[in-house]
Amino acid sequence: MIVAIDGPAGAGKSTVARQLAERLGFRYLDTGAMYRALTWLAMQRSLPLGDGEPLGELARANPVTFDDAGRVSIAGTDVTSSIRESRIDRQVPVVARHPAVRAVMRERQRELGQQGNVVIEGRDIGTVVAPDAEVKIYLNADSATRARRRQSERPDIGGDALATDLRLRDESDAVRMQPAPDAERIDTTELEVDDVVTRIEQLVQERLAASQR
Ligand code: DC
Numbered sequence: 001m002i003v004a005i006d007g008p009a010g011a012g013k014s015t016v017a018r019q020l021a022e023r024l025g026f027r028y029l030d031t032g033a034m035y036r037a038l039t040w041l042a043m044q045r046s047l048p049l050g051d052g053e054p055l056g057e058l059a060r061a062n063p064v065t066f067d068d069a070g071r072v073s074i075a076g077t078d079v080t081s082s083i084r085e086s087r088i089d090r091q092v093p094v095v096a097r098h099p100a101v102r103a104v105m106r107e108r109q110r111e112l113g114q115q116g117n118v119v120i121e122g123r124d125i126g127t128v129v130a131p132d133a134e135v136k137i138y139l140n141a142d143s144a145t146r147a148r149r150r151q152s153e154r155p156d157i158g159g160d161a162l163a164t165d166l167r168l169r170d171e172s173d174a175v176r177m178q179p180a181p182d183a184e185r186i187d188t189t190e191l192e193v194d195d196v197v198t199r200i201e202q203l204v205q206e207r208l209a210a211s212q213r
Contacts, residue, residue: 141188
């Protein structure tokens, strides 16, 4: 079974998806981390981020890997913490926008998603990567709440700059952020993580029960 969790930055995707995967005993795949790792590598190699084809080749030649503890590596380097810096936040939509990059990522995400039960989080999982996912969730929250949540994870940047970054990133990501028509939408602004996880877990159990009937 595939559980697709999409939504904008700060909507709670990572926290919810991780906890949900743990409760269900499913694997967890963070597709944003893949775009972040590629952005890190392109910047490290000083490649122009506006050129799609070379970035697609870079992605193909350097698959992102996750170990069992969820650590992220690319080209032999553990980039788990460096990909969460605000300089990556700012550049990742520039890289993620190229069709050549998305084609490589989509293929790899499908491969990784094929192996048994998995919770996959991203922006286009329910629409493009796994349109047949048995459970599709679209998480959202109001922009002030999303900026506040991001702030606690980004000690390297001030609140105003972060809110601006988040708005710019939303605008740039917007084309890929359309909820799948069959996604269950959850506004997490007023909800505790645990409540969101429990609600999705119920949906998963319902689907599992229906498929066994
Ligand atoms: O969820 P995140 O903040 O780690 O995502 C990082 C960036 O990658 C985000 O700006 C949008 C992009 N992204 C994407 O285009 N498609 C995905 N499936 C996941 C992330």
